[in-house]
Amino acid sequence: MKIQTAFLLMAVAVVCLAVHGLCLTNTKISRCRCVKVSSQFIHPIRFKHIDIFPQGPYCRKVEIVITLKNEMKVCVNPKTLWVKRVINILTERNR
Incomplete structure (x- = not known):
């Protein structure tokens, strides 16, 4: 896999986590x-x-x-x- 593709995938993951409120928090109290x-x-x-x-x-x-x-x-x-x-x-x- 090319380095640009890896960075692009990491950037998409970071944006998704930021948009969804870091997805790591407890959704019951969010x-x-x-x-x-x-x-x-x-x-x-x-x-x-x-x-x-x-x-x-x-x-x-x-x-x-x-x-x-x-x-x-x-x-x-x-x-x-x-x-x-x-x-x-x-x-x-x-x-």
């Missing part, structure tokens, strides 16, 4: 988890688990995912008043 968020009130009695994901390099917003007792996952708007109150209550309980 974007925001919540495409759509809900502001509708969900009573805490229906909660099974709450996950809070801070902003980071892959998603520039705080995401809150509530897992309900029926295993359904709901992304909620962290700026709504009821979500802020629930987070404050949970934070106070953990102290």
